[in-house]
Structures are given as C-alpha cells and as structure tokens.
Amino acid sequence: MPRLSxxxxxxxxxxxxxxxxxxxxxxxxxxxDFLRHVLGLTGTHxxxxxxxxxxxxxxxxxxxxxACLTLAPQIEGSEIRTVEGLAPSPDRxxxxxxxxxxxxxxxCGFCTAGILVSLxxxxxxxxxxxxxxxxxxxxxxxxxxxxxxPIVAAALNAAKKLREAKPHA
Amino acid sequence: MKPARFDYVRADTLAEAHAVLAAEGENARVxxxxxxxxxxLSMRLARPKVVIDIMHIAPLAKIAEEKDAIRVGAAVRQAExxxxxxxxxxxxxxxxxxxxxxxxQTRSRGTVCGSVAHADPSAEIPLVLLALKGExxxxxxxxxxxxxxxxxFTGLMSTACAENELIDSILIPSRRVxxxxxxxxxxxxxxxxxxxxxxAVAKGNSVRLGVGGVADRPVARxxxxxxxxxxxxxxxxxxxxxxxxxxxxxxxxYRRALVRRLGKETIExxxxxxx
Ligand SMILES: Cc1cc2nc3c(=O)[nH]c(=O)nc-3n(C[C@@H](O)[C@H](O)[C@H](O)COP(=O)(O)OP(=O)(O)OC[C@H]3O[C@@H](n4cnc5c(N)ncnc54)[C@H](O)[C@@H]3O)c2cc1C
Ligand code: FES
Ligand code: FES
Numbered sequence: 001m002p003r004l005s006x007x008x009x010x011x012x013x014x015x016x017x018x019x020x021x022x023x024x025x026x027x028x029x030x031x032x033d034f035l036r037h038v039l040g041l042t043g044t045h046x047x048x049x050x051x052x053x054x055x056x057x058x059x060x061x062x063x064x065x066x067a068c069l070t071l072a073p074q075i076e077g078s079e080i081r082t083v084e085g086l087a088p089s090p091d092r093x094x095x096x097x098x099x100x101x102x103x104x105x106x107x108c109g110f111c112t113a114g115i116l117v118s119l120x121x122x123x124x125x126x127x128x129x130x131x132x133x134x135x136x137x138x139x140x141x142x143x144x145x146x147x148x149x150p151i152v153a154a155a156l157n158a159a160k161k162l163r164e165a166k167p168h169a
Numbered sequence: 170m171k172p173a174r175f176d177y178v179r180a181d182t183l184a185e186a187h188a189v190l191a192a193e194g195e196n197a198r199v200x201x202x203x204x205x206x207x208x209x210l211s212m213r214l215a216r217p218k219v220v221i222d223i224m225h226i227a228p229l230a231k232i233a234e235e236k237d238a239i240r241v242g243a244a245v246r247q248a249e250x251x252x253x254x255x256x257x258x259x260x261x262x263x264x265x266x267x268x269x270x271x272x273x274q275t276r277s278r279g280t281v282c283g284s285v286a287h288a289d290p291s292a293e294i295p296l297v298l299l300a301l302k303g304e305x306x307x308x309x310x311x312x313x314x315x316x317x318x319x320x321x322f323t324g325l326m327s328t329a330c331a332e333n334e335l336i337d338s339i340l341i342p343s344r345r346v347x348x349x350x351x352x353x354x355x356x357x358x359x360x361x362x363x364x365x366x367x368x369a370v371a372k373g374n375s376v377r378l379g380v381g382g383v384a385d386r387p388v389a390r391x392x393x394x395x396x397x398x399x400x401x402x403x404x405x406x407x408x409x410x411x412x413x414x415x416x417x418x419x420x421x422x423y424r425r426a427l428v429r430r431l432g433k434e435t436i437e438x439x440x441x442x443x444x
Contacts, residue, residue, distance in 0.1 A: 003219070006174035027177035027220070030211070049170050050208040054274055063248065063277040069207040070278075071200070073177045074222060118274060139360040140272030 017085030054141035057114035107145035172210035202279035300379030349443035369439035
C-alpha cells in the first residue's frame with residue numbers, strides 16, 4: 001500500500017487504446033488533464049469538469065466513466081479506451097462515426113467525443129436498441145447544439161449497419 | 170476547478186484502510202466510485218489531506234446471498250448490482266429503484282454503499298434501504314457493528330458512520346412471501362435527483378411507505394390497515410410532517426402535493442403486486 005504524497009508526481013502505468021503508457025501525475029490530477037496535458041490525447045473533451053455533461057466519457061476496464069470524476073492514480077493498472085481508439089485506422093471512420101457524419105449528429109463537436117465513446121460501448125452490448133432506450137441512455141450526456149434528434153438517428157442507423165455486418169449475432 | 174492537494178492511498182486490505190482512518194480521522198476521506206466525492210474535491214467543498222481508495226480491497230467487491238438478505242460490499246458498483254441476475258427475484262424494490270440512480274454512465278462507477286454513505290436526502294438507494302428496514306455494517310480498526318437504516322441516516326448528508334469507520338457492506342432484506350413492492354419517482358428528467366421519490370412495501374393490509382427528496386433525510390412510515398379517505402388523511406399528515414421547504418426545484422406545497430399523489434399511487438401499485 002504505497003502512499004502517494006500530495007506534493008510529488010508519481011509514475012502511473014496503464015494501457016490506453018491498446019498501448020502501454022507510463023507517465024507522471026500528482027494524486028490530485030484528474031484523468032481528463034492526465035489524458036489531455038500529460039499524454040496529449042486531446043480528443044477527450046472537458047465541458048463542465050464536475051460530472052454533469054458527459055463530454056469527457058471514456059471506458060475504464062470495460063465500463064464507462066467520466067474522466068473528470070476519476071483521479072489519475074485510480075487508473076493505475078487499468079485498460080482505458082478513449083475516442084482516439086474508436087476508428088479502425090487513421091484514415092477510416094468507425095461505423096458509428098460515419099453515421100454521425102452522415103446524419104449531421106454534431107455541430108460544434110464539443111459533446112461528440114463523449115457521446116461516441118458511450119454509444120460505441122452501448123451498441124456493442126445492445127445491438128438492437130429502441131429509440132426510447134437510446135434516448136434514455138443519452139440522458140447521461142448534454143448536447144447544446146443538435147437537439148439530439150440527429151444523434152438518435154445516427155445511433156439507430158449505426159446499430160442497423162452493425163447488425164447487418166454481423167448477421168449471426 | 171481543480172482539487173486541492175491530497176495524498177492518495179490505494180488500500181489492498183481493510184486493515185490498511187482502517188489504519189489510515191484511525192491515524193488521520195476527519196482529514197481522511199474514503200473514495201469509492203468518486204461520482205460524488207470528486208466533484209466535491211474539484212469544487213473544494215471537501216479538502217481532505219488523504220484520500221483512501223477502497224475499490225481494490227477484494228472482500229468488499231462481493232454480492233452475497235445470506236439467509237434473509239443480500240449483502241452488498243462497499244466496492245460493488247451500482248451497475249454490478251443491477252446486472253446481478255438474482256436481484257429482481259430476491260429484492261424487486263431495489264431492482265425497480267436502481268435504474269433511477271443517475272445515468273448508465275454514472276452507475277458504471279458509483280457504488281451502492283457510497284450512495285448510502287453520502288446520504289443525499291433525494292437518493293434512491295438510502296430510501297429503499299430504509300423502506301426495507303435494511304442494515305449497514307460499519308467497521309473500524311478495533312470494532313465492527315451493525316446499524317439499522319432507521320438509525321443510520323441522522324440528517325442532511327449526515328450518518329451514524331464515525332470518522333474512524335467505513336461502511337463494509339449493506340444488508341438488503343430479501344423479499345418475503347406475501348409482500349408487494351412499488352417505486353415511483355418524480356423529477357425534471359430521468360437521471361436527475363428526485364424532487365419526490367416513494368418506495369412502498371405492502372403486506373396483508375398494511376403498508377410501509379418511504380419518501381425521499383422532501384425532509385433532510387429519507388423517512389418511512391408504517392400505515393396499518395388504511396384505505397380510502399383514512400389513507401388520504403394519513404398521507405396528508407405525512408406530507409405535512411416532512412416539513413418540506415421551497416427551493417430552486419420545487420415549492421413546499423408542490424412537494425406536499427406530490428407526496429399525497431405519488432404516495433397513493435405507489436401504495437396502490439404495491440398492493441396490486443402482493444404475491
Ligand atoms: C450526473 C450525476 C447524476 C447523479 N444522479 C444521482 C441520482 O439521481 N440519485 C442518486 O442517488 N445519486 C446520483 N448521483 C450520485 C451517485 O452517482 C453516486 O454514485 C453516489 O452518490 C456516491 O457513490 P460513489 O461510490 O460514487 O461514492 P464517492 O463519490 O466515492 O463517495 C461519496 C461519499 O461517501 C463516502 N464513502 C463512499 N464509500 C464509503 C464507504 N464504504 N464507507 C464510508 N464512506 C464512504 C466518501 O468519503 C464521500 O464522502 C449522481 C451523480 C452524477 C455525477
Ligand atoms: S467534463 Fe466530465 S462530465 Fe462534464
Ligand atoms: S454538437 Fe455542440 S454540444 Fe453537441
């Protein structure tokens with residue numbers, strides 16, 4: 001049980017988007033700042049920084065988490081996925097990302113990173129959601145631009161495309 | 170908004186967590202899911218010297234079936250209890266209320282016991298625990314004790330948990346034959362804290378009704394053998410007894426109206442579901 005002292009920076013090891021990382025943080029550093037400032041992964045956005053908007057959503061050990069409600073030392077030894085990990089390759093969008101583009105599911109894009117991570121996680125576990133289930137699930141995110149309608153449409157469309165791609169599921 | 174400085178301890182055993190709590194007292198703070206504590210740190214409403222992470226203490230990560238209760242350890246997340254296959258069968262009221270606790274994106278991190286420890290007057294889990302007459306198991310370096318939910322919630326976000334103690338687990342009573350349950354909540358959006366929430370346990374002709382979001386803590390009352398206008402009168406008395414106040418979200422009279430209306434609906438539904 002090492003006690004990480006408040007005034008020093010401490011080595012933190014984790015896997016992020018399949019890559020092992022090792023970097024330093026004070027105990028009080030939020031995961032949002034650790035990702036953005038220390039690791040340069042600026043895809044994760046910061047909206048409210050106190051848990052209400054969902055812009056900072058990432059996956060930690062297979063569960064969704066608000067990065068602004070996570071302390072950097074809490075991720076020691078964990079497996080993290082961020083929005084940077086969604087596209088299959090640098091020049092291709094995922095099915096969900098492509099659906100967001102087609103449906104104009106983003107305007108300023110501030111909320112988008114968090115919503116994409118969240119929906120990617122959700123659709124992998126709920127392949128055939130109803131519109132009201134998607135709306136309920138999106139309750140954990142705030143979007144100030146779109147009015148949600150195109151986001152819901154993109155999610156339903158992505159779900160359909162993903163089902164078609166995997167016929168035996 | 171960044172937290173002030175603190176030490177961080179990842180406890181591997183309960184004894185380690187107890188030792189830090191014993192040494193640091195009010196300067197130490199347990200972190201479980203962090204869904205309430207981290208915003209408080211960021212807004213500097215809480216400024217502990219040391220934060221103790223209890224999520225890696227293996228024995229606390231269990232859901233266990235005991236004779237008359239479900240034991241939920243302090244490291245069990247709300248989503249894990251909701252996904253536990255036996256929940257709806259063993260305790261339907263908790264299964265009904267859990268989807269109302271925040272959002273999928275916060276239930277995935279927030280713990281069941283963390284919500285009990287925080288004791289928000291609008292929180293669903295403390296309300297259900299009180300309605301079911303559940304218990305809270307506390308431990309410190311030298312002692313272990315069990316407190317009934319009735320005695321645990323002592324006021325606005327205050328509980329019987331002492332500075333040197335932590336919640337080990339809670340005991341959620343299992344359903345008994347002949348009981349019916351219902352849960353209703355009114356809020357601006359699903360996932361927001363409740364303006365008024367009601368949880369009812371019906372057995373025979375009597376019913377126990379818990380109300381959250383109105384008084385400074387959840388309150389439960391046993392209503393014996395009441396129907397029709399006698400039940401309406403009892404609900405009216407309860408609504409006034411809770412001493413509702415006006416705030417940003419709702420006026421006191423609106424809250425009283427909700428207690429009468431939602432209370433009645435919840436009781437009627439619980440009676441219909443008796444099995
Ligand atoms: C957007 C949002 C919406 C929410 N909506 C709701 C809602 O509708 N209803 C609701 O009930 N909650 C809601 N919450 C809060 C809920 O998500 C938290 O999970 C819960 O209140 C605290 O659990 P936690 O595990 O996150 O605790 P933490 O944040 O880690 O801790 C909370 C407090 O409890 C103490 N504590 C935690 N565990 C223990 C323990 N085992 N022993 C002693 N002390 C302990 C901590 O020291 C701290 O003071 C919401 C949160 C967010 C961010
Ligand atoms: S920035 Fe994390 S929830 Fe808003
Ligand atoms: S696109 Fe601007 S907040 Fe959602």
